[in-house]
Structures are given as structure tokens and as C-alpha cells.
Amino acid sequence: MDGASPDSRSQSNRRALSDIRGERASGLRERVIEGGLFACAAASVLTTLGIVVVLFMEAIPFFFDVSLLEFFGSTQWTPLYADANFGVWPLVGGTLLVTVIAISVALPFGLLAAIYLSEYASERARKIFKPMLEILAGVPTIVYGYFALVFVTPLLQQVIPGMGGFNALSPGIVMGIMIIPMISSLSEDALHAVPDRLRESSYALGINRIQTIWYVTLPAARSGIVAATTLAVSRAIGETMIVAIAAGQMANLTMDPRESVQTMTAYIVQLSTGDVPTGSLEYQTLFAVGALLFLMTFAMNVIGQWFARKVRNQ
Amino acid sequence: MMNKDQRIGGRIAEWGFRIVCLAAVIIPLLVLATLIVDVAIDGAQRLSWEFISSYPSRIPEQAGVLPALVGSLFVIALTGLLAIPIGVAAAVYLNEYGKNSWVANIIEINIANLAGVPSVVYGLLGLGLFVRFAGMGRSVLAAGCTLALLILPIVIMASREALRSVPGSLREASYGLGATKWETIRQVVLPMALPGILTGTILSISRAIGETAPLIVVGAVAYMTFLPDGLDSSFSVLPIQIYDWTTRPQPEFLINAAAGIVVLLSVMLLLNAAAILLRNKYQKRMY
Amino acid sequence: MSTTSTKLSVSDLDASYGDHQVLHSIDMDIPAKEVTALIGPSGCGKSTYLRCLNRMHELTTAATVNGTVQLDGADIYHDDIDPVLLRRHIGMVFQKPAPFPTWSIADNVLAGLKLTGGVPDNADEIVEKALKGAALWEEVKDKLDKPGTSLSGGQQQRLCIARAITVEPDVLLMDEPCSAIDPVATARVENLIHELGENYTIVVVTHNMQQAARISDKTAFLMMGELVEFDETSKLFSNPSKQETEDYITGKFG
Known part of the structure; x- marks a missing residue:
């Protein structure tokens, strides 16, 4: 042993502990950097604040002119007509109709796909199918809009009589396909988190696999499935381009999926593509509808996140 | 029995x-x-070099995507420039500094909720904040800022994931050698998390390139007869051009829309391939 | 060489994680330039104790420390002492070898200098000296630019020891340094610890009593967060003064 001994260090710069008293390892720099990083993290909170302030600053003046009673009480939405009506129900109705269609496609497919991936698929099949399903969520919505308009609607028109060129069904179905991976991936995580001992004790009772999935595994994973569905609903409510292209621009309070409807998001797009003078009542409807849209999706997100956290904490 | x-x-x-x-x-x-x-x-039927190198036109057969393609690249570059540094910094704060503090918890819940805000609402934010309030007008800059806010939560979550994968033992080893927190982050944690951060951020950027609704609201132009020439220039992007073509009554324009979609998907595919290549290259260097 | 002077003087040391108190008023004088082993059943707090000696414990969330630890008579928990600078005086080697994966062998040796500011001009010299000090030089001198993680587990652990002595600490803390490596590599690391004890004050946590007997001059036995017995290694293993110690070393529990 030579060389590394502390005593043999010829010109050692090592000092005694008493010498580093009061000294800091670049304390100021560290604190400045931490402050800068914190500012960046806090920027996300400012974004939320910005959304709320912008939406409500423009929406509140709108409600000086149009009472909340009319906004939520009337069933006519004709803000651009000479005889303007500001009942938001046709837009909300259109949004809900498309959302219901989308979820009735996405939920069964997403859930069954999650069951396949979690309960049946080999590790290899899982590794191939999972990223492929995720591609569905990565395709731009404008592409789905085109697909709904040019491919799915003509197809549906051949099968279903009275199907309009613009309708709620086609964009609803296509949107449903787009959000399948949202449901499947969160649900699969939840199914995966169900401990094997639950399944095994069910098999040990002589219960077969389907019944085990139905009565044991799915109920145990219900928080995750609820979270997935809620977040998917929020996504469907906020989805814009598919409906703007394929559902039409007619605010129409109807339950008939063959008819053209206008969603809240499609209305925002319609108004933005036209020339609406800043500060006009029409301009303010943009933010009033936007604020309502934000509140609806925000509520769904809060509920969804709450369930998702429940899964993570299990 | x-x-x-x-x-x-x-x-x-x-x-x-x-x-x-x-x-x-x-x-x-x-x-x-x-x-x-x-x-x-x-x-x-429409895809050709001419289609890529031409300006929009009232005659479907002569219309092209050049200004939209250039606009997309311009806006996206700006988006990345704004969102990546802020997003990575925020992720570093949340993962390395703010662990378990109530402020960090609030920020985290907030980010999860922001990720669920419809993109069209970001458009309204951009319209109110950047276009009007900050006086940027319907410009490339306003579009870049809007999309940057839109992808910020995704960039933060992806970067956090990458930072989380760096083993704590390496941080401890660094502290044990007398390194400060920032020295540890800069020299040990960030280099190791880099491949993951890169992949995550490129993927979120490729996502932003397909965004349509927020840019319609911010005020992208569908009929651009010149290339965007500065931050304050008006602009078009590929998805806007495609959307415009799907709303025309002539069926020939639908073919243009399809060709535009092929261009858009190709750009996204290129970006994704770049992300995967980068990740593989760095992962090899990590041994 | 003096073997009687005290390097680290610990008095009335408590440590907790949140509400859970792990250490109860430990008093102990750790001698300079000797190897001191900490033994005890798992969960007895020996690793926590070690981490209190260079203020790594406080990096854990909700961790608290009370009491004093003096290095050469100066309290390391004094307000004026920056824990970061302190750790350059009191180095640490961890249970699992943790060379920085993206760094070469040479860079790993220099890590302490690179991380904290700069590498001096005589870097090559420092690398050679430290690797010789860690008995690794002969094995790696031709592949210094290879990644640190390309070495075997035992070599990686000696690399980490080289990395720790490059910053020229007074004290080296080792947390079960051999628990993650094979027996042959363990023998080499044990020899190295024994040799380093000539010049460094070493505190080593081990769950292996034979190892403690082989490498240490003094041994402390901890149980349930309390120091049961602290004595010359030979005395403690042959003729312990406490019943608990005897029960433990004869394998009655733990």
C-alpha cells in the first residue's frame, strides 16, 4: 500500500473540518437554479389560471347580455342569425349524442381488448399488440375526420336508410375507435394490478375462467375501468375535428344519430373560421361555450383522476 | 360429477x-x-413533387401544400424550443426537488388535469392571451406559444418518466462524493435520462404537428400565397390546409386532402423514426 | 502510527424516519486509522447509523437526527457545516456497486473531482494512484476508457472504492460493501479494506460476522437501534461482556 495514503499527499488541498465552517458548496447558485426550475413547474399552474381567466373574462360579459336562464333554458341556438337565440342545449345535446355513440363503441372494444391483453395474450403478443393499439390514439384527429366523412359515412348510407351526408353516427363511431386505446390501456393496468391469488382462489373453487374474469377480476379492477371510461368521456366531449368535418354545422337538438348535429367544439371551430369582430356578442359566445366545455371536461377529469389515483394507491 | x-x-x-x-x-x-x-x-392520385412544392390554388389540380408544410415545420420548431426546456426543467423540479411537498402535489394534479383539457380550449387560451392580450396577432409566434402550452403537460410527464428510471443509487453515489444536488442532476441524472427525455419530447412534438383545432381558433390561414417569413408572419399548417380542403364542395379537393394527409403522416412518421433512432443510439452508448 | 486517538466521536445520537425512531442515544468513539465494524441483526439501524456519520441520512424524506457527531473535535451537525462539503471529508461506499453507467473507468475514478468542479492537470496520475490504492490498477490499466459498468461486480466495487479515495477523505464509510459480489471478489475487497485501514479511518457495516472478525480492529454490536457492545474485535468475538452479544455471535438469533 503506497500512494493513496492521506499522509503522503504532498501538496494536499484537504483542509480540516474547522476550515469549512460557514462555507457553502455554491449555495447561491444552487438556490437560483432550484428557483428557476420551480418557476418552470409553476408555469403549468399559470396555464390553468390563464385558461380560467381568459374564458371567464370573455364569458362573463356575454352573460350580461344573455341571461343564464336563456342560455340554459332555451332550446334554440342561432347566434349568427338576425333573430338570434342563445339556448346552448342543441350544442350540448349534439355533444352528448356523439359522446354516447363513441363510448358505446370504445367501452366494449377497449374493455375486451384489455381483458385479452391482460388475461389471455402471451407476453410476446402483448408486446406487439399494445403499441399497435396505441397508434390509434396517435393518428391526428383531422385524419379520422376525413375517414369518417369519405369512408364511413358513405358506407353507413348504404346500410341505414335516411342517413345524412353529415350525421352524428359516423363521427361517433370513428371517435370511439380512436379512444379505444385510452380505455384499454388504463383498464389493462388495472386488471394487471389484480393479484393472482384472487384469480387462483377462484379457480380453486372450481369457477371457470370466464366467470372468474366476470365475477372476480373485473370487479376488483373497477376503479381503473371507471377512471378509464370517465377520462375517455372527457376526451370525447372535447374532441373537435372529427365532428367539425363529419357531423356538420347544424345546431340541432335531436336524438337521431342519422341527423346532422353540431357539438360545442364544432361550433367553436365554425365561428373561428368565419370573420367575427372582436368584442361582439358572437365573439363572446366562443368563450361562453368554451367555458362550459372546459367545466364539463374538467369535472370529468377530476373524477377520472380521483379513480386513477385510487388504483395507483392500491 | x-x-x-x-x-x-x-x-x-x-x-x-x-x-x-x-x-x-x-x-x-x-x-x-x-x-x-x-x-x-x-x-x-394527387401526390407528386408538384403537390409538395406548390402554393394553394382555386384549381384543385394545381393546388399544393408548400406554405402549409413550411408553416408546420416553422411552428413546430418554435413549439419545441419553448416547450422542451420549460417542460424538462419542470420535470426535474418535480422529480428531484419537490418530492412529496404539497406544492409539488398541487402542481402534479394540475398537470394531470391540464393533459385532459380539450385542445380547442387551448386555442381559446391562445386567442385571448397571445393573439389579443400580448398583441402577437394571428402569427407564427402565437401559434408556437399556444402549442407549447398544449404539449407542456405531455413533455413534463414523459421527462418525469425518464428521470424516474434513473436509479437512486447513482444519486446517492454522487452525493456520497460530495456533489451538490445540481451537480448530481446535471452530470449524473440528466445524461442518463436523456434518451428517454428525447424520445418522449419528440413524440409529443410529433403529436403537436397533427393538431388542428387550436390553430383554427388562433387564426391560421387556409389560403397562403407566400411562405411565413418571420415570427410575426401569418401562417398555415398542414392540418389546416387539409381541413380547408375537406370543407370544399368539389370532390377533387377531397383528393387533395388525402394527399395532404399522406404528407402529414409522413412527417410524423419521420419524427417518430428519428425518436426511435436517437433512443437506440444513446442506449447503445449507455452500455 | 497512533491507534488511540479518536477520529469520530458520537454522543447521544438519535435518528428517526418520521415517527419511527431507528437509533436510540448512541455513544461511541471511533478510532482513527483503524477499521471499525458495525454488526447486528437486519433492521437494527446499522446502515442508518452509518448514514448519520456523513449526513446522508437527512437526504431521506422525513428523516431527522439529534445528538452530536464530532470529526476531529468539530461537530459535523453544526449550522455552519455544509453537508455537501462534509461528504468530501467523509466518503462512502455503498452496498451495490454503482459506477456511473455512461462514464469510463477513468472518469468514474475522477467522478468526485468532475462532479464538484474540475479535474486537475495531473488527472492521469490521480487515476493511477487511486486505482493502485484500490488494488485494481493491474486489471484495468489497459482499458481505462472502457465503461465502468463493463467490469465484473467485484471490480466495480473496487472501482467505487477508488472513486471514494480520489476525493481524499479522512474517513471511509462502507455499507455492506461485499454483500452484492461473489466470494472470490469478496476476499479481494476484504484484503483491500484491511490494507486501507492502515491509512484511513474506516467504518464498515456488515451482516457477516466472520467478515467483521477478519477485517476489523474494533467491532460494535447494535440491536434494535441501541449500541449493545463496542470493543476490540478479538475481545468481542472471543469473550463478549454482554449476554445479547454472545447470543448473537453464537447464532442463537438474528
């Missing part, structure tokens, strides 16, 4: 259910394949 018929019935049900589940995976993928083939077939 279970009788034989019941057993066979059970087995058929078992297989039937399994096939139904498999179908739930296969059918969406078949739809995806149909979509891509359909778009490719439609678009192939």
Missing part, C-alpha cells in the same frame, strides 16, 4: 370468449389499416 356435455359447452364458451376478446384487439387494428390504405389510395 360434471357431465360431459357441460364440460364441452364450457370449453366452447371459453374459446368463444377468448376469440371475442382477440377480435376486440384485431378489429380496431383492421380499421386503422383500412384508414391508412384508403387515405393512401385516395392521396396517391
